[in-house]
Amino acid sequence: MTSREGRIAALLARPSLSGLLDALNGEGEETRIVGGAVRDALLGEPIGDVDLATTALPEDTMRRGRLAGFKPVPTGIEHGTVTLVADGIACEVTTLREDVETDGRRATVRFGRDFVADARRRDFTVNALSLDRAGVVHDPCGGLADLSVRRIRFIGDAATRIREDYLRILRFFRFHARYGSGSPDADGVRACIAGRGGLAGLSRERVRAELMKLLVAPGAAPALRAMAEAGLLMPMIGRVPHLARFEAVTEGGGEGVFPAFRLAALAVGVREDALRLREDLRLSNDEFDRIERIALALEGLSGRGSPATLAQLRHLAHRLGQDAVAAGLVLLAGRGAEAAGRAQAVIAELARTPPFQPTGRDVIALGVPAGPRVGQVLAAARRAWIEGDAPPHKAAQWRFLDEALRSTGPGRAAD
Ligand code: ATP
Numbered sequence: 163m164t165s166r167e168g169r170i171a172a173l174l175a176r177p178s179l180s181g182l183l184d185a186l187n188g189e190g191e192e193t194r195i196v197g198g199a200v201r202d203a204l205l206g207e208p209i210g211d212v213d214l215a216t217t218a219l220p221e222d223t224m225r226r227g228r229l230a231g232f233k234p235v236p237t238g239i240e241h242g243t244v245t246l247v248a249d250g251i252a253c254e255v256t257t258l259r260e261d262v263e264t265d266g267r268r269a270t271v272r273f274g275r276d277f278v279a280d281a282r283r284r285d286f287t288v289n290a291l292s293l294d295r296a297g298v299v300h301d302p303c304g305g306l307a308d309l310s311v312r313r314i315r316f317i318g319d320a321a322t323r324i325r326e327d328y329l330r331i332l333r334f335f336r337f338h339a340r341y342g343s344g345s346p347d348a349d350g351v352r353a354c355i356a357g358r359g360g361l362a363g364l365s366r367e368r369v370r371a372e373l374m375k376l377l378v379a380p381g382a383a384p385a386l387r388a389m390a391e392a393g394l395l396m397p398m399i400g401r402v403p404h405l406a407r408f409e410a411v412t413e414g415g416g417e418g419v420f421p422a423f424r425l426a427a428l429a430v431g432v433r434e435d436a437l438r439l440r441e442d443l444r445l446s447n448d449e450f451d452r453i454e455r456i457a458l459a460l461e462g463l464s465g466r467g468s469p470a471t472l473a474q475l476r477h478l479a480h481r482l483g484q485d486a487v488a489a490g491l492v493l494l495a496g497r498g499a500e501a502a503g504r505a506q507a508v509i510a511e512l513a514r515t516p517p518f519q520p521t522g523r524d525v526i527a528l529g530v531p532a533g534p535r536v537g538q539v540l541a542a543a544r545r546a547w548i549e550g551d552a553p554p555h556k557a558a559q560w561r562f563l564d565e566a567l568r569s570t571g572p573g574r575a576a577d
């Protein structure tokens with residue numbers, strides 16, 4: 163276990179980063195590592211993106227970055243952000259800013275030289291730490307104390323900070339789920355409840371990004387429960403959340419770490435839910451496809467008097483994919499290791515289903531002219547094969563094909 167000092171030193175000594183910091187410091191300018199990287203280095207968590215804040219103006223940052231061998235990309239130059247790329251790393255360098263006015267979503271900014279003002283503009287105390295070139299951690303908002311007790315706390319008056327940007331409601335629970343311990347800060351929760359009307363006005367892309375991160379955080383289940391109790395979850399997912407189910411599937415890890423699966427666990431019962439979430443959260447096609455198939459699997463698996471037979475599961479898996487049926491079985495398994503074990507045993511049995519070998523080409527070779535009937539014969543053969551316990555051998559499979567040819571209309575009359 164490396165010490166806190168060791169981890170800070172290792173961050174500063176990262177090869178391209180140290181070169182960049184050298185280039186962006188001096189000649190009257192100062193550049194620091196800010197935000198998440200400092201927080202994560204202090205905690206010993208894996209460090210994601212490294213963001214820098216600087217007193218240098220954007221054009222100067224570009225010039226200095228270029229001299230240090232980086233390729234500068236003006237990714238948000240009007241807000242003072244330049245991305246510097248080298249050796250597979252990309253660093254966002256943002257010139258210090260001060261808010262001038264705000265309309266609840268966007269802030270008008272002007273450049274500043276004040277690291278303390280920059281820290282105060284950030285959302286939570288633990289996100290307002292900065293690290294200078296010499297290895298000093300600057301903590302103008304009390305973030306170190308909060309970090310040591312794992313408390314996510316708004317900087318300044320929580321209600322005011324939420325009115326500046328309602329996304330902070332979601333970020334509050336996201337960071338609590340990721341880093342917090344115990345219940346979320348009561349003052350923060352009160353302010354989130356008071357500000358919840360502002361959630362509806364947020365861009366769906368921003369909501370989506372935060373929610374997806376929240377769903378896979380280690381403390382997602384209790385954080386989502388706290389959100390539900392505060393009346394914050396229904397407006398976002400458009401239905402009563404499946405909290406118990408979410409809790410059950412997140413206990414084990416495993417399958418549960420995919421954001422789309424976790425979203426399905428929390429917010430999907432029927433296909434309608436998948437369609438609504440696609441709109442509300444701007445799901446990608448892949449995410450929607452997965453969630454829709456899980457929804458259809460849930461529809462197919464639930465509401466029966468008795469558990470589905472293996473043949474029924476195989477039919478469903480053929481239509482929706484084994485992964486979707488497996489997800490459905492996990493979601494419906496209920497709580498506890500024993501229930502999960504039973505579901506896994508069924509999933510393993512389903513996965514042992516051998517492939518059905520005949521193809522449309524084989525149907526045509528048997529004399530059916532190319533056309534819709536080819537698919538019908540093949541589907542009928544496959545259905546009968548599943549009902550007949552899905553034998554793996556080629557000869558047995560072809561018998562089902564012959565049988566389907568005979569039973570679905572004019573046999574080989576065509577030739
Ligand atoms: P992660 O590892 O999840 O990316 P992060 O701390 O880097 O964590 P980001 O969302 O990437 O989080 O934001 C980077 C930093 O920018 C934050 O640490 C915070 O200081 C600041 N920040 C981001 N979004 C906001 C916001 N809506 N309001 C105030 N400050 C913000």
Ligand code: MG
Nearest residue numbers: 197198210211
């Ligand atoms: Mg980040």
